Amino acid sequence: MRRREFICFIGGVAATWPLAARAQQSAMPVIGFINAAPAQSYGPQLAAFLKGLDEKGYVDGRNVTIEYRWAEGHIDRLPSMAADLVRRQVTVIAATTTQAVLAAKAATTAIPIVFTTVGDPVQLHLVTSLNRPGGNVTGVTQLNVEVAPKRLELLHELVPKASVVALLANPTNPNAETNTKEMQAAARTLGLELHVLNASAERDFDAVFAKLIQLRAGGLVIGADTLFASRSDQLAALALRHAVPTIYQGRDFAVAGGLLSYGTDFRETYRLAGNYTGRVLNGEKPADPAGPAGHQSRVLHQSEDGQSARPQRASVDASARGRDDRMRRCPLLAQSRHGPLRRSCPLSGLKRT
Numbered sequence: 001m002r003r004r005e006f007i008c009f010i011g012g013v014a015a016t017w018p019l020a021a022r023a024q025q026s027a028m029p030v031i032g033f034i035n036a037a038p039a040q041s042y043g044p045q046l047a048a049f050l051k052g053l054d055e056k057g058y059v060d061g062r063n064v065t066i067e068y069r070w071a072e073g074h075i076d077r078l079p080s081m082a083a084d085l086v087r088r089q090v091t092v093i094a095a096t097t098t099q100a101v102l103a104a105k106a107a108t109t110a111i112p113i114v115f116t117t118v119g120d121p122v123q124l125h126l127v128t129s130l131n132r133p134g135g136n137v138t139g140v141t142q143l144n145v146e147v148a149p150k151r152l153e154l155l156h157e158l159v160p161k162a163s164v165v166a167l168l169a170n171p172t173n174p175n176a177e178t179n180t181k182e183m184q185a186a187a188r189t190l191g192l193e194l195h196v197l198n199a200s201a202e203r204d205f206d207a208v209f210a211k212l213i214q215l216r217a218g219g220l221v222i223g224a225d226t227l228f229a230s231r232s233d234q235l236a237a238l239a240l241r242h243a244v245p246t247i248y249q250g251r252d253f254a255v256a257g258g259l260l261s262y263g264t265d266f267r268e269t270y271r272l273a274g275n276y277t278g279r280v281l282n283g284e285k286p287a288d289p290a291g292p293a294g295h296q297s298r299v300l301h302q303s304e305d306g307q308s309a310r311p312q313r314a315s316v317d318a319s320a321r322g323r324d325d326r327m328r329r330c331p332l333l334a335q336s337r338h339g340p341l342r343r344s345c346p347l348s349g350l351k352r353t
Helices: 043-055 075-087 098-107 148-158 176-190 202-215 226-230 232-241 251-255 266-281
Strands: 030-035 065-070 092-095 113-117 137-141 164-169 193-198 219-222 246-248 260-263 284-286 302-305 333-336 339-343 350-352
Touching: 030 075, 030 098, 043 266, 065 075, 075 092, 075 098, 092 098, 092 266, 098 113, 098 137, 113 266, 137 266, 148 164, 148 176, 148 219, 148 246, 148 260, 164 176, 164 202, 176 193, 193 202, 202 232, 226 232, 232 246, 232 251, 246 251, 251 260
Parallel strands: 030 065, 030 092, 092 113, 113 137, 164 193, 164 219, 219 246, 246 260
Antiparallel strands: 260 302, 284 350, 333 339
16 A cells, blocks of 8 residues: 655635734634535544644634534525635635535635645636735645546556546536546547546436546546545445446445545645634734745645555556655655656745744
């Protein structure tokens, strides 16, 4: 089993925090926590968020109150949930999925927002740049969308005889179009025929795998999405049942029987988001970047071979299984045996007010 983790820190917290963020000096501050997924599927991530918050001196019920809003997979509920948190004048909003932060950003330009996202926050118009986020938004990006082509490359190495592969995408995800274009470009480079199969609800999964069998697809890449993350065990079971070599972003997928996972350590992402939230509560704001000395950067990556957890009925190239990718850290580049993986993103120093 090999493990690398892959995280990118985003610069700073907003330059101008609202008076509401400082008004509750005698009262207990309130965090509005909003997420697109069901609460029961995010237990480990929530625990990591609370750990990061605790590291900055805040414990729910002791010196901070957390108002939870779980959309249970119903993305259309997020705008009203975000608006409700704004009406309640929470001190800071922790928006921990891409859809949630987009709803929060649309609801307020005053209350500080700390996000986690799988996509590029600049491309999603969450921040103006990685070094200088601007506005009231800051957070952590997992860059899982941007490494999707790498997942296809790894799948191709594991099943080199497969010429037809598929991408599972959620068409309601803001990153879906970008992810699909990058995957199509990667497939052309590798000489693969790529089919895009859509699923926007759990009820679509059986039809997707039926279509895979009809297409005689030799492999599947699951796109980064909250729905898929919350149903990774089910997707792994379907991949195992239909003997479709499948790669996804999270470790849980491989542990549940999927062939391989390649992506972010979600728990670490949420711990960092908890840290950022605590720093906002402590009154921090961004300092202007002062060159390399003013930045911290880290690129981590996690890889899990599902073969070590539960055999999948698929022909997997043995030499690819034995690749010697090891975790490396570098200010600018994460390097694997087969070349560069991903440039890091800088974090501007935060300064206490």
